[in-house]
Amino acid sequence: MIPELGSYSLIMALAMALVQASVPMIGAAQRRPLWMAFAQPMAWGQFAFLALAFLFLAASFLLDDFSVAYVAHNANSMLPWYYKLSAVWGSHEGSVLLWALILSGWSFAVSVFSRHLPRDMLARVLAVMGWISSGFLLFILMTSNPFSRLLPNVPADGNDLNPLLQDFGLIIHPPMLYMGYVGFSVVFAFALAALIGGRLDAAWTRWARPWTNLAWAFLTVGIALGSWWAYYELGWGGWWFWDPVENASLLPWLAGTALIHSLAVTEKRGTFKNWTVLLAIFTFSLSLLGTFLVRSGVLTSVHAFANDPARGTFILILLGITVGLSLTIFALRAPRVVSASGFGWFSRDALLLINNILLVIITVTVLLGTLYPLLLDSLDLGKISVGPPYFNALFVPLTALLCVFMGLGPLARWKRMPGRELGKRLALSALAAVVIAAIVPSLYGGKWNLGVSVGLLLALWLVLSLARDLIHRIRPRHEGSPGRWTALKKLTPAYWGMLLGHLGVAVTIVGVVMVSNYSAEQNVRLGPEETVEVGGYRFTMTDFNERRGPNYLADTATIEVVPPGRHAFELYPEKRFYQASRMPMTDVALRPGLFSDLYVALGDEVDDGDWSLRIQIKPFVRWLWLGALIMAAGGVLAVLDRRYRRRTAPRAAVTSSPEALS
Structure with missing residues (x-):
């Protein structure tokens, strides 16, 4: 009876998702308030039924109902109860159900915490998310129903959960990763809603920024947990192998990092509007691409879930429709948008644009290295392996260049800034970073190491630049200025979030260069x-x-x-x-x-x-994951900025003359 209730819950969730996807969108187009009002209750109902379906599947595992094929294939009566719960999302069918549940949870959160949005905007946002939910619920019901029965041939016991997944890290890693993957659907929905409704001003970015920061923080923690699990569970002692499935989670993270910075510029200065929308589409498309890679059978990996080409085809069609429709809407709407604001070469605008370009280049580099072998194989042009040498040769120098501009950005002013003034602000930080980075490797390892010096130089450059910026902000400018403590208290959570985010990058860099250059390893034979x-x-x-x-x-x-x-x-x-x-x-x-x-x-x-x-x-080695946690904390802290809780957009955010901003 429980599995049938689960299937019924999925069908009800699909029905509500279809209503959520269509009725509010039509209502917004025809200015019908009653039709637009369908969006919120349908989002709530969809979330409730998917939560029920998830609970029914969890109950099937805890009750050892081996008449359910998914339970029989992924659990065993000897399995501890906590691993039975993690087995709910330990394989393909349950993990897709978790994906759909988290997506409906994000829709529910948007419907509750974004009531201050214009009614038509909220209706369109929830409608876009309803379309995405509909696609995944159809995928579950047509190809991946976790409640399918094995009647009448019910096995006496199950096969067991993959021992690699019987670990605490794998209990929390997938939910965190999916919270990030799926969370980018919110900014995607905001971007499409803004395009469809002709609201491609700076206001939508202020509405979308907290959701983007939160999704990015979850994805950061999810990637760190995956790295940590691989380190201690697989027995080889490494923390990243450039596995295609690892890359599948890194790709939306890189694009999402660019998106966070682009949203900040669009909100503050009214520039990069089209670029920001394109990044929102690109980021969520990479999340869907990661889902396709993991579930299509094109990859063989300890991280991959499925090897059914039919399922891969369905996701590929869903990816094609999502990307194709969103880019078509963008092509039709984007030419009408004009950014009237200009900026100088050494302004914060320009430096953030360079950072964005570098992040996109890094993303494309990883994407090509991941997909190129698969493309050759699918076209019967041979099999090749693209591994760490390719990624390290391109990723490392590009990341080093990115760090240089990350250090410049916080101290630059918006719109215009003389290069000489920026150089004066950073000269002392640069000199201190060079001196310390040159000395420390000799003190630590007893032998100077160029790689370690360069890595420490980049990390120190970031930290000292942040310290210089903080001192500059709280220093009294003239007589009568607020004291340092008062100025410190006035700094916003968004600023502290930026500080923590960049600090986390520096901490991670230290971990990478130290563990890569100073690790000691030996295989020994030992008896009693x-x-x-x-x-x-x-x-x-x-x-x-x-x-x-x-x-x-x-x-x-x-x-x-x-x-x-x-x-x-x-x-x-x-x-x-x-x-x-x-x-x-x-x-x-x-x-x-x-x-x-x-x-x-x-x-x-x-x-x-x-x-x-x-x-x-x-x-x-722990600095790798400590840095990731600091970055994630920065993303969460930025969400707490009170300007995101205002019921109306600040005047500067919607002004048609961004030139007035400095």
């Missing part, structure tokens, strides 16, 4: 009571035993570690065997630290009780 030394640490296997987990058997080594000049501690790496799926897995032992991780992975038994071990020392 034997000792080996790696990187100044002494490792001794003091015990080895077997233990039984809830759904696996584990060989567990007890490794005593004596660090240089500190107290000894023990690590417990494991080799697990999952009984239901008959799969072996490595469970890494970690000694985390702010400045260094100790990483021990148990390999295979060699002979005579000896085991192979991979021992790694990873300096500053």
